[in-house]
Amino acid sequence: MASDKLELVFKKIDELATATAPNFNIIHDLYLLLILGDLASLYSDTHQMTDFLADQLTKLNASVDRHSLGKEPETELQLPDVIVAKYPKVYESKKKTILIYGHYDVQPPGEGWDTDPWTITEKGEDPDKKLYGRGATDDKGPVLGWLNALQAYQEAKVDIPVNLIFCFEGMEESGSTGFAEFSIANRALFEHVDAACISDNYWLTTKKPCLTYGLRGINYFNLTVEHAGVQLHSGMFGGCVYEPMTDLVILLSKLVDSQGRILIPGINELVDDVSKEEVEEYATIEFSTQDFQQTIGSDANIYNDPKETLMHRFRYPSLTIHGIAGADSSPDQTTAIYPKVTAKFSIRTVPSMDQETVSDLTINYLYQEFEKLGSKNTCTAKQFGETAPYWLASPDDSNYKAGKAATQKVYHTEPDLTREGGSIGVTLDLQKALGEKSIMLLPVGMSDDGAHGPNEKLNKRNYIEGSKLQGAYWWYFANPQS
Amino acid sequence: MASDKLELVFKKIDELATATAPNFNIIHDLYLLLILGDLASLYSDTHQMTDFLADQLTKLNASVDRHSLGKEPETELQLPDVIVAKYPKVYESKKKTILIYGHYDVQPPGEGWDTDPWTITEKGEDPDKKLYGRGATDDKGPVLGWLNALQAYQEAKVDIPVNLIFCFEGMEESGSTGFAEFSIANRALFEHVDAACISDNYWLTTKKPCLTYGLRGINYFNLTVEHAGVQLHSGMFGGCVYEPMTDLVILLSKLVDSQGRILIPGINELVDDVSKEEVEEYATIEFSTQDFQQTIGSDANIYNDPKETLMHRFRYPSLTIHGIAGADSSPDQTTAIYPKVTAKFSIRTVPSMDQETVSDLTINYLYQEFEKLGSKNTCTAKQFGETAPYWLASPDDSNYKAGKAATQKVYHTEPDLTREGGSIGVTLDLQKALGEKSIMLLPVGMSDDGAHGPNEKLNKRNYIEGSKLQGAYWWYFANPQS
Numbered sequence: 001m002a003s004d005k006l007e008l009v010f011k012k013i014d015e016l017a018t019a020t021a022p023n024f025n026i027i028h029d030l031y032l033l034l035i036l037g038d039l040a041s042l043y044s045d046t047h048q049m050t051d052f053l054a055d056q057l058t059k060l061n062a063s064v065d066r067h068s069l070g071k072e073p074e075t076e077l078q079l080p081d082v083i084v085a086k087y088p089k090v091y092e093s094k095k096k097t098i099l100i101y102g103h104y105d106v107q108p109p110g111e112g113w114d115t116d117p118w119t120i121t122e123k124g125e126d127p128d129k130k131l132y133g134r135g136a137t138d139d140k141g142p143v144l145g146w147l148n149a150l151q152a153y154q155e156a157k158v159d160i161p162v163n164l165i166f167c168f169e170g171m172e173e174s175g176s177t178g179f180a181e182f183s184i185a186n187r188a189l190f191e192h193v194d195a196a197c198i199s200d201n202y203w204l205t206t207k208k209p210c211l212t213y214g215l216r217g218i219n220y221f222n223l224t225v226e227h228a229g230v231q232l233h234s235g236m237f238g239g240c241v242y243e244p245m246t247d248l249v250i251l252l253s254k255l256v257d258s259q260g261r262i263l264i265p266g267i268n269e270l271v272d273d274v275s276k277e278e279v280e281e282y283a284t285i286e287f288s289t290q291d292f293q294q295t296i297g298s299d300a301n302i303y304n305d306p307k308e309t310l311m312h313r314f315r316y317p318s319l320t321i322h323g324i325a326g327a328d329s330s331p332d333q334t335t336a337i338y339p340k341v342t343a344k345f346s347i348r349t350v351p352s353m354d355q356e357t358v359s360d361l362t363i364n365y366l367y368q369e370f371e372k373l374g375s376k377n378t379c380t381a382k383q384f385g386e387t388a389p390y391w392l393a394s395p396d397d398s399n400y401k402a403g404k405a406a407t408q409k410v411y412h413t414e415p416d417l418t419r420e421g422g423s424i425g426v427t428l429d430l431q432k433a434l435g436e437k438s439i440m441l442l443p444v445g446m447s448d449d450g451a452h453g454p455n456e457k458l459n460k461r462n463y464i465e466g467s468k469l470q471g472a473y474w475w476y477f478a479n480p481q482s
Numbered sequence: 483m484a485s486d487k488l489e490l491v492f493k494k495i496d497e498l499a500t501a502t503a504p505n506f507n508i509i510h511d512l513y514l515l516l517i518l519g520d521l522a523s524l525y526s527d528t529h530q531m532t533d534f535l536a537d538q539l540t541k542l543n544a545s546v547d548r549h550s551l552g553k554e555p556e557t558e559l560q561l562p563d564v565i566v567a568k569y570p571k572v573y574e575s576k577k578k579t580i581l582i583y584g585h586y587d588v589q590p591p592g593e594g595w596d597t598d599p600w601t602i603t604e605k606g607e608d609p610d611k612k613l614y615g616r617g618a619t620d621d622k623g624p625v626l627g628w629l630n631a632l633q634a635y636q637e638a639k640v641d642i643p644v645n646l647i648f649c650f651e652g653m654e655e656s657g658s659t660g661f662a663e664f665s666i667a668n669r670a671l672f673e674h675v676d677a678a679c680i681s682d683n684y685w686l687t688t689k690k691p692c693l694t695y696g697l698r699g700i701n702y703f704n705l706t707v708e709h710a711g712v713q714l715h716s717g718m719f720g721g722c723v724y725e726p727m728t729d730l731v732i733l734l735s736k737l738v739d740s741q742g743r744i745l746i747p748g749i750n751e752l753v754d755d756v757s758k759e760e761v762e763e764y765a766t767i768e769f770s771t772q773d774f775q776q777t778i779g780s781d782a783n784i785y786n787d788p789k790e791t792l793m794h795r796f797r798y799p800s801l802t803i804h805g806i807a808g809a810d811s812s813p814d815q816t817t818a819i820y821p822k823v824t825a826k827f828s829i830r831t832v833p834s835m836d837q838e839t840v841s842d843l844t845i846n847y848l849y850q851e852f853e854k855l856g857s858k859n860t861c862t863a864k865q866f867g868e869t870a871p872y873w874l875a876s877p878d879d880s881n882y883k884a885g886k887a888a889t890q891k892v893y894h895t896e897p898d899l900t901r902e903g904g905s906i907g908v909t910l911d912l913q914k915a916l917g918e919k920s921i922m923l924l925p926v927g928m929s930d931d932g933a934h935g936p937n938e939k940l941n942k943r944n945y946i947e948g949s950k951l952q953g954a955y956w957w958y959f960a961n962p963q964s
Contacts, residue, residue, distance in 0.1 A: 216717060220815055229780030235698060235904020238830050239742045239800030240774070240791045242782045246738055246803060253735035256728055258855040260721045292722070298711030298821075300724045300858045309722045318721030320819055321728060323810030328826065331807050333702055333867030335828060335904075339780075344810065346817060348720050373740040376782045385815030422717020422817075 005158045012152035017464040057085040069178035080170030087164045097163040099196040102143035103172035106135035112454030129460040136458040137445035142199035149471030161478030183433040195399035196439045211403045212441035214419030217349035217390035224380040226340035256319040266361045270353040285416045314419035321345045388423040399438035406472035494634035499946040539567040551660035562652030569646040579645040581678035584625035585654035588617035594936030611942040618940040619927035624681035631953030643960030665915040677881035678921045693885045694923035696901030699831035699872035706862040708822035738801040748843045752835040767898045796901035803827045870905040881920035888954035
């Protein structure tokens with residue numbers, strides 16, 4: 001019988017998801033407008049976009065609150081509101097409560113599009129039909145998916161078996177300005193929440209749905225070598241002075257080897273041991289070296305065993321050197337010795353690497369290695385920019401069980417259980433606000449959606465089946481045994 | 483008697499050098515105009531500048547030829563002529579012949595001037611009076627010095643004891659475009675030349691005149707590490723792929739140590755041994771570590787013994803890493819793994835380092851070290867840009883003896899015998915055209931003249947005594963025993 005009701009909802013979604021695709025179009029690009037600084041259109045377009053969602057949710061009988069985040073720091077730009085919508089309007093204490101997070105802003109379009117990024121364009125034939133447009137997969141499509149599910153339940157006259165709180169922000173692509181403060185200040189909103197779900201990442205491949213239960217953290221560093229002097233000519237002074245760039249590359253070469261092994265003593269010891277069960281789990285994930293090489297566009301994969309590649313993406317730390325400021329980055333022939341050069345590098349962290357310990361080990365090691373050089377330059381190593389801890393959920397809890405059941409129902413397969421190598425800051429913000437409560441990442445789109453590039457797309461099948469997945473997730477969270 | 487005649491010349495120079503200083507002003511800045519692309523004023527100002535010199539030399543009874551260099555490659559800009567002036571007009575076979583090189587173009591003015599860079603401004607009191615203005619020391623002042631000497635001989639009615647060929651170009655600050663080709667095509671011009679002299683460098687300090695008999699060469703390299711793929715996110719792919727930047731910094735760290743010692747096997751073995759006499763010679767040069775620290779603006783000198791500093795500037799090779807292209811050189815927090823990064827570095831070469839051997843040793847070493855990494859990236863090491871061999875004259879030949887006698891006469895001291903750490907391309911061009919004939923660098927200005935910076939100056943004393951030095955050099959070249 002449960003199954004019958006869901007089938008009614010799914011049938012509605014088939015109708016709705018086809019009809020609502022064009023609604024993408026009117027959701028404008030806040031981030032782009034911020035960059036362009038077009039204040040007049042910013043105000044009208046932001047409001048148009050926020051209004052659209054608030055309006056849709058109001059029509060679907062949710063109670064809609066708009067939470068002002070004030071102004072963008074150091075500007076007169078009004079930040080877009082966080083929309084908080086509750087359904088049903090009156091909390092039903094006999095039902096469990098799910099918090100849904102999504103974002104309605106998108107990346108700037110950039111160059112290289114084959115179609116207008118602001119008009120959703122369908123191309124291809126079923127079952128491979130694709131919806132092209134900025135935000136199709138990140139995150140307009142998944143946000144509309146939740147609205148499709150809500151509408152479908154109502155039109156199919158099937159009672160939604162959970163209380164829902166939708167929380168949609170408009171600054172995610174700009175670092176979720178104000179969201180962390182909002183979620184702490186409004187902790188009371190989340191009081192009755194039993195679990196949360198975010199549809200804002202992607203399948204590991206193009207073949208199989210997944211649930212994502214972990215993210216790596218990031219510690220970001222600046223390493224500067226300098227002397228008090230001026231820029232010098234390498235002909236006049238080369239060989240007579242301690243050159244900052246020489247010291248800097250020597251220090252950088254001591255951080256990580258070609259195979260990606262971190263050389264900072266003590267760092268690898270912080271990483272949790274791998275259990276036999278865990279290795280077996282990775283082996284079940286559908287992922288091939290060929291897939292991976294296609295994604296990176298080369299054969300520069302370190303590991304030939306796809307399981308090893310996954311483990312180094314999911315559960316081992318990594319260190320990347322991003323660049324050097326203060327030297328000459330032009331392609332021209334120049335002959336200067338630069339007096340102050342700064343490298344940027346980051347360490348991706350995993351359980352149970354404590355952020356402060358990682359920072360201390362790294363900085364102390366660099367100072368020790370610099371001391372060994374016997375240079376008369378000075379060296380400064382410090383944390384820089386935003387850092388974030390790793391995040392790890394329990395993929396066996398009731399939230400993930402609902403996700404697995406929904407995936408089984410919609411896609412007729414067990415979802416892969418994955419982690420992401422990158423950080424998604426808002427997950428950590430929400431986890432802070434929710435304490436011990438479970439958060440699940442439930443991706444709608446696929447690995448080849450090209451979220452931040454040109455020709456971003458969402459497969460139409462993913463849009464429709466994704467809406468069903470989201471609706472089914474609600475069902476199975478309330479009815480785990482059905 | 484010789485001395486009496488020179489005293490007459492010197493007296494005239496005292497009058498002339500004081501009078502001609504304002505002539506600086508009308509020599510305009512070709513290079514700047516090229517950059518600004520102001521064609522109309524370019525043609526008129528270039529011609530005004532070239533005309534000025536040709537006119538002066540004609541008035542001084544020289545035969546003046548203007549050699550067209552054609553057009554700046556890929557533009558319609560007419561390059562400024564090389565002025566070749568012979569004095570006396572009819573070659574006197576009983577006299578030896580000296581070739582004088584100079585340049586009449588200057589650097590763009592840049593920012594930070596306290597006075598108008600295009601108006602020679604006298605400041606300070608004798609004997610520390612200074613002439614401020616672009617080109618004051620590089621190289622208008624020294625060029626006018628030669629003209630002062632010529633005029634002084636004539637007005638003092640003293641026969642100039644050598645044939646003179648003046649060769650003044652207008653593209654030196656732009657890499658002497660066309661000059662190498664000119665000097666090869668017009669080799670016949672130099673047929674009767676016995677020795678050459680260039681006043682276009684500086685004393686080693688502010689205290690003591692010098693003759694410069696050597697220059698380091700330069701081999702310039704590009705080192706690229708890349709894979710065929712795209713820019714990747716360090717969160718998604720860090721630890722799973724061979725990162726070009728990691729490999730690059732490891733390779734760079736194997737080129738040179740913090741103390742400036744080149745680590746490429748075989749390179750240091752190419753350097754000539756130091757003789758006891760040579761070391762003793764360096765010890766006679768007036769140069770202190772304090773002077774050096776003042777120049778570099780810091781205490782980042784490697785050697786505390788000033789003799790060692792000089793030797794590493796004059797007669798040992800050095801290696802400088804100038805920068806990396808293709809990575810992120812911004813100060814911002816970014817998280818990319820870049821697919822192709824290219825470092826630039828150069829080796830300053832000294833006798834008897836063969837340029838090709840240096841190149842082969844360096845490139846092969848880098849490939850060997852890259853091979854050891856076991857990386858799946860690809861590596862390309864190659865020579866890049868303009869390279870130049872080292873240059874070394876014999877500071878005991880008759881040319882340098884004349885320079886020493888002239889210095890003794892004018893400054894009442896033995897000149898320091900110095901080399902420069904950098905390259906001066908035109909010296910090599912001239913040496914090619916002159917074969918085995920001696921070239922001497924006879925600086926007029928001092929180490930603190932600030933040739934390419936704001937507030938470029940020439941001490942008035944150096945301008946006047948320098949003109950005498952140039953005139954006396956002619957005298958002693960013809961009359962070594964006087």
